[in-house]
Amino acid sequence: xxxxxxVLTIVVLLVATCQKQPGVQPGLRVVSLVPSVTExxxxxxxxxxxxxxxxxxxxxxxxxxxxxxxxxxSPDLERxxxxxxxxxxxxxxxxxxxxxxxxxxxxxVYASRPADIRAVFREIDTVARLLGRGxxxxxxxxxxxxxxDSVPAFADTPRVYIExxxxxxxxxxxxxxxxxxxEMAGGRxxxxxxxxxxxxxxxxxxxxxxPQVILxxxxxxxxxxxxxxxxxxxISAVRQGRVYDQLDDDLFxxxxxxxxxxxxxxxxxxxxxx
Amino acid sequence: xTHRNPVPVWVGLILLFVSAAALSVAxxxxxxxxxxxxxxxxxxxxxxxxxxxxxxxxxxxxxSLQGLLQNPLADPxxxxxxxxxxxxxxxxxxxxxxxxxxxxxxxxxxxxVTMLVVYALARVxxxxxxxxxxxxxxIMSFLFSSLxxxxxxxGRRTLGEAVYMMMGHLGAVFxxxxxxxxxxxxxxAVAGCGWLFSLSRSLDxxxxxxxxxxxxxxxxxxxxxxxxxxxxxxxxxxxxFTGAISFVGLVVPHLVRMLFGPAHRxxxxxxxxxxxxxxxxxxxxxxxxVPGGLPLSIVTALVGVPFFxxxxxxxx
Amino acid sequence: xxxxxxSGLAFGYGKRLLFxxxxxxxxxxxxxxxxxxxxAGKSTLLKLAAGLLRPGRGSVRIAGTELRAIGxxxxxxxIGVVLQENPFAFDYTVSDVxxxxxxxHLGRFQSPGKQDRKVVTEALEFVDxxxxxxxxINAISAGERQRVVLARALAQEPQILLLDEATSHLDIAxxxxxxxxxxxxxxxxxxxxxxxxxxxxxxxxxxxxLLLDKGRAAACDVPERVITGExxxxxxxxxxxxxxxxxxxxxxxxxxxxxGNLG
Numbered sequence: 139x140x141x142x143x144x145v146l147t148i149v150v151l152l153v154a155t156c157q158k159q160p161g162v163q164p165g166l167r168v169v170s171l172v173p174s175v176t177e178x179x180x181x182x183x184x185x186x187x188x189x190x191x192x193x194x195x196x197x198x199x200x201x202x203x204x205x206x207x208x209x210x211x212s213p214d215l216e217r218x219x220x221x222x223x224x225x226x227x228x229x230x231x232x233x234x235x236x237x238x239x240x241x242x243x244x245x246x247v248y249a250s251r252p253a254d255i256r257a258v259f260r261e262i263d264t265v266a267r268l269l270g271r272g273x274x275x276x277x278x279x280x281x282x283x284x285x286x287d288s289v290p291a292f293a294d295t296p297r298v299y300i301e302x303x304x305x306x307x308x309x310x311x312x313x314x315x316x317x318x319x320x321e322m323a324g325g326r327x328x329x330x331x332x333x334x335x336x337x338x339x340x341x342x343x344x345x346x347x348x349p350q351v352i353l354x355x356x357x358x359x360x361x362x363x364x365x366x367x368x369x370x371x372x373i374s375a376v377r378q379g380r381v382y383d384q385l386d387d388d389l390f391x392x393x394x395x396x397x398x399x400x401x402x403x404x405x406x407x408x409x410x411x412x
Numbered sequence: 413x414t415h416r417n418p419v420p421v422w423v424g425l426i427l428l429f430v431s432a433a434a435l436s437v438a439x440x441x442x443x444x445x446x447x448x449x450x451x452x453x454x455x456x457x458x459x460x461x462x463x464x465x466x467x468x469x470x471x472x473x474x475x476s477l478q479g480l481l482q483n484p485l486a487d488p489x490x491x492x493x494x495x496x497x498x499x500x501x502x503x504x505x506x507x508x509x510x511x512x513x514x515x516x517x518x519x520x521x522x523x524x525v526t527m528l529v530v531y532a533l534a535r536v537x538x539x540x541x542x543x544x545x546x547x548x549x550x551i552m553s554f555l556f557s558s559l560x561x562x563x564x565x566x567g568r569r570t571l572g573e574a575v576y577m578m579m580g581h582l583g584a585v586f587x588x589x590x591x592x593x594x595x596x597x598x599x600x601a602v603a604g605c606g607w608l609f610s611l612s613r614s615l616d617x618x619x620x621x622x623x624x625x626x627x628x629x630x631x632x633x634x635x636x637x638x639x640x641x642x643x644x645x646x647x648x649x650x651x652x653f654t655g656a657i658s659f660v661g662l663v664v665p666h667l668v669r670m671l672f673g674p675a676h677r678x679x680x681x682x683x684x685x686x687x688x689x690x691x692x693x694x695x696x697x698x699x700x701x702v703p704g705g706l707p708l709s710i711v712t713a714l715v716g717v718p719f720f721x722x723x724x725x726x727x728x
Numbered sequence: 729x730x731x732x733x734x735s736g737l738a739f740g741y742g743k744r745l746l747f748x749x750x751x752x753x754x755x756x757x758x759x760x761x762x763x764x765x766x767x768a769g770k771s772t773l774l775k776l777a778a779g780l781l782r783p784g785r786g787s788v789r790i791a792g793t794e795l796r797a798i799g800x801x802x803x804x805x806x807i808g809v810v811l812q813e814n815p816f817a818f819d820y821t822v823s824d825v826x827x828x829x830x831x832x833h834l835g836r837f838q839s840p841g842k843q844d845r846k847v848v849t850e851a852l853e854f855v856d857x858x859x860x861x862x863x864x865i866n867a868i869s870a871g872e873r874q875r876v877v878l879a880r881a882l883a884q885e886p887q888i889l890l891l892d893e894a895t896s897h898l899d900i901a902x903x904x905x906x907x908x909x910x911x912x913x914x915x916x917x918x919x920x921x922x923x924x925x926x927x928x929x930x931x932x933x934x935x936x937x938l939l940l941d942k943g944r945a946a947a948c949d950v951p952e953r954v955i956t957g958e959x960x961x962x963x964x965x966x967x968x969x970x971x972x973x974x975x976x977x978x979x980x981x982x983x984x985x986x987x988g989n990l991g
Contacts (some may be wrong), residue, residue: 211565232668305505306581306655312490331703333506333541340705342455343441358505371449482817518847617828620818623780627811628884629804629832674818 168269169223171233172250176201178262180279184269189220196395197388201360202305206299225268252393254318259283262395278395285398290360292324292409299328299349299375304359308339316355316390319397325351325402339371351408354383355390364368382407418678429685432692436460439700458591463597463695464688466654467664471687472605473643474500475668477677479615479728480639481542488661491549493644495556497651502563513589516597516652523648526552527641540636542622559665579709580657582695597649603686611635614675619674623687657718658709666723683728690715692717729792731756731919732777734826736773737777738785746772746943750786754921756887761930761951762923764940765964771812773940774890777921778809778834804832806910808881811893815874816865822876826851829967851879854911865947871902888919889960898926907933914962928980931955932973955979 169178169190179185179262185200194210195201205221208214215236217224226240227248229266240247249269252258259279279342282352298320302308308317320327329339352364354374361381368375389400435457473488481490488494498520504514530552534544542617586594618625622632668682691712698711730971731752739747745758746769750755750978755762760933762770775781777788779795790806816825829851830844852858855875856872859866865876874894894910895903903926911933915919924930930937931951939954941963947954961967968981 142446176714182443209565229583237676247556304585305501307584307585338581338705338707340441340583343705345455346441347452347716363587366589368588368591369454370585372451479818482815484817506910613831613834615819617831619820620825620828621811621813621815623807624814625774625813626780626800627778627804627807627809627827628880629801631800669818673824675824677845 145226162329165226166270167222169207169208169218169221169226170195171207171218171226171228171236173197173229173388174249174252174266174392175229175243175261176264177392177394177396179269182262182266182269182271182274184271184274186267187269189223190218202307206397219243219245225267228231234308250393254315255286255322255397257391258397261393282395282398284335286322286401289322289324289401289405292348292405294409295324296350296407297328297347297373297374298325298353299344299347300353300355301359301364302336307341307344308336309339311335311337315397317398319401320404325404325408341367343391345369345373346373350378350380351387352376352381353404353407354381355385355387358382359383418672422682424670425682425685425689432689432696433460433464434707435696436463439696441699441703441705442525458586458594459582460692460696461598462584462594462653463692465594465601466582466650467660467688467691467699469601469646469687470609470657470661471607471664471668471683471690472680472688473646475665476608476611476615476639476643476682477661477675478665479619479676479679480636481546481664482619482621483495483546484666485661485662487658488643488647488710489553489656489658490593491527491640491647492530492552492556493523493526493549494651494656495553497523497559497648498560498656499527499556499563501652501655502560505623506566513593516590516593519652520554520648523644523651526556527644527648530644531637531640538643539633540640542636545640551575552630559630566680579707580692580712581708582654582657584653589693594653597653601646603647604642605680608639609677611639612680615639615676616674656709657691660691661713663716663720663723664690667719670723729756730789731758731791732921733792734773734777734786734788735789736786737783739772739781739783741772742952745784746840747776747783748943750943750945752938752945753955754919754920755789755915756791757781757914759910759933759935760922760935761937762921762940763925763927763930767941767942769943770940771892772919773787774809774892774923778807778890779792779803779924780809801832804884804886807888807890808886809984810877810881810894810938812887812892812896814877818940819864819866821861822857822863822865822868823852823877824857825865826879826883829880832884847883847885848879854882854912855879856905870904871898874902875907877943878906882913886918888921889913890921892923893925894922895929903929908922916938919978925970927955927960931979931981951979955981 139405141324155363166187167189168179168187171180171192173192173195176188176191177197179188180198180201187283188204189203189251190205190207192208192210192213193206207217209283211232213236223245225246225248227250228236229250230237230303249260252261259282262279266272298331300310300316302310309329310327311334312330314335317327328349329337354361354364361383364370364381366378389396389403440452440456470488477486477488477490478484481588485713497519501515501519504518528544530548531540534540535546536625564581608704613631617628617630618632664687665679665683668679668686671681694711695708698706698708712719730753734750737747737750738745739915750881762773765771770771772781776783779788790798795803799987827840827844830840830847833844834840846981847895848939849858855878857872857875858880860872895906899907907929909923910920922930922934934951935951937951937954938945939959947959955970957967957970971980971982973980
């Protein structure tokens with residue numbers, strides 16, 4: 139009996155140490171204050187490590203039932219600390235003050251700030267490794283790259299107007315994420331030259347740019363509402379009925395694994411039938 | 413009753429108004445691009461109408477409130493109505509209902525609610541004092557501004573939009589229905605300004621204090637309540653289309669008083685013309701000077717602040 | 729008929745009553761002086777008589793009619809009030825300010841006409857402020873302001889004048905000028921009620937003096953019977969030296985020398 143147990147223990151230990159893909163770091167407790175990082179965690183199979191996330195972390199379904207430490211914009215430090223986290227993922231500059239406090243308390247922090255698609259790939263890698271799922275991270279990135287590469291080069295690059303808000307009229311400028319996704323999908327943002335990230339635009343400027351496609355990224359506006367706007371009837375996109383509404387903006391604004399879906403969706407909208 | 417003959421000043425003011433209007437229609441980011449000319453013109457004319465109404469109303473209300481409150485620092489937003497309108501409008505955005513007429517209606521509803529709350533707070537035994545209105549208005553203004561931020565956060569909108577709504581703009585997009593709604597607003601705005609104008613003499617007398625005015629035969633309660641209600645409704649209507657454009661209501665009346673003296677029967681109509689002209693000119697600058705445009709309130713502030721500093725120093 | 733009749737007046741700020749069953753009759757053409765310590769209720773009494781405050785109980789009658797029944801404009805055509813503080817938030821000219829006195833005579837959409845301008849000019853002349861007509865109200869001296877505000881009250885063409893401290897911040901020259909104006913107005917038949925800290929001014933010119941003490945009339949009689957050492961001491965706590973004015977024999981008070989010993 140004692141021998142069997144001894145042999146079994148050795149075998150278990152050998153198996154444990156020989157695993158090429160180690161299990162998740164035992165006992166790592168992660169709090170994610172960033173919805174995109176939450177998505178990454180689940181995508182690389184490390185969803186179990188999450189002990190807390192925000193009200194805005196709503197994908198995948200499992201993320202919704204994780205303990206909520208507050209709002210993305212203002213998470214509760216007490217709740218975070220009460221969870222005894224081994225790692226807190228946040229983003230700058232929104233969580234700047236929180237970062238300082240966590241540093242004081244010597245709680246390990248990961249600061250997310252991906253500016254473009256390449257940075258998203260790097261982040262997926264980093265987060266995956268931090269959560270002990272490095273290999274999954276690599277394969278996820280590889281899969282994402284393959285999907286992006288499979289987007290064909292299109293002959294035409296339609297002019298696109300992205301509308302973020304209707305009152306006042308707000309669009310996305312050239313330095314934004316969605317702008318990059320749009321370019322990948324073979325489109326050209328008519329306001330890409332804007333210095334501001336999310337500038338307010340003059341309706342006349344939209345008329346002058348004459349976009350061929352209009353993307354409505356705020357849920358209260360529907361395509362027929364745009365068509366009813368005085369003076370907008372002559373815009374190419376309106377004339378040809380290429381105004382798209384009810385789009386899931388998480389696909390375009392969350393720098394996480396689903397950006398490739400975002401690119402795919404854009405490509406299908408911009409180049410129908412291809 | 414001033415030495416200076418006001419007629420050439422009126423002529424100058426009217427000319428300023430007309431040139432501002434012409435400039436506003438002639439110059440814009442849309443240029444004169446070929447077949448779209450009439451569409452661009454439609455937009456410009458709507459913008460012109462909006463600018464005249466907003467500039468005129470804000471200046472007239474500012475002048476009236478300065479007279480009523482006997483305070484040269486009063487402006488159309490002292491009563492808190494603009495914050496209420498912003499709250500109403502932001503609620504429609506967050507509830508996903510801001511298309512078409514709902515945003516301006518929501519804004520107006522917010523303004524109406526604010527007016528009623530401020531009035532109720534300021535009422536003591538059926539009487540409303542000027543000081544009570546100011547205090548209640550300032551408190552409500554703070555409360556509703558904070559609520560706007562809260563609503564935007566909870567509704568997952570960017571704070572940038574909330575800030576913009578509080579900063580003011582003339583770039584509203586109109587559909588057929590909202591254009592008609594605005595038409596009604598413009599007519600009501602002119603009527604409201606006319607009503608305030610009819611109270612000119614009472615406002616003059618009230619500038620010596622409520623008690624003195626009572627002894628001179630002014631029904632100060634009626635004047636206070638009327639000016640408060642009419643001003644709140646006017647500001648509510650305008651702000652639900654344009655957001656809170658700052659400085660016009662504060663600075664223009666002083667400018668006009670410098671030209672015509674403090675008598676309200678000149679200051680009110682003068683403020684309407686000057687307010688409209690200055691707002692249109694600021695808008696032209698805001699849209700054209702920098703590609704991409706500047707927020708309107710920044711231009712009005714850049715124009716208004718130095719002037720106000722000059723005013724302040726000349727009084728000291 | 730009395731110009732002003734206060735009967736059974738009750739009024740208080742907050743819970744405590746200042747006036748509780750107060751009566752006063754002011755005869756037409758009278759020059760009544762109202763004196764009393766701070767807090768005695770002089771200003772409150774004036775505001776009650778002018779209709780600026782509403783009594784909890786009792787009535788205010790002007791020329792026999794209840795003040796409440798007289799319209800605001802009618803009241804303003806009958807009673808002219810000069811308050812203690814006269815702030816002007818905006819820079820109206822002197823003639824603008826005096827023209828505001830014509831407000832009760834003008835209809836809602838009526839503009840001032842020739843008659844109104846004539847009244848304004850006469851009022852300014854009367855107070856010797858015509859030369860100031862185009863000056864800004866905030867650019868003139870305190871004494872001149874006092875006269876302008878008086879002119880505004882006169883422009884109302886009132887039968888009754890209520891003045892709260894017409895001379896407190898003025899130098900003796902201007903005090904004398906105001907006194908002359910008031911005497912002349914009274915001579916013309918107007919009823920004048922003057923609230924004053926200046927016991928001598930009241931004693932010299934008023935036909936009767938009301939001595940108020942914490943909302944009660946300690947005395948209401950001719951100056952000789954009110955300006956007495958005893959009465960003044962009982963109300964003010966200070967016993968003055970009472971003399972006679974060499975020109976008219978009216979009582980005048982002088983304060984005893986202060987010894988530096990507090991009481």
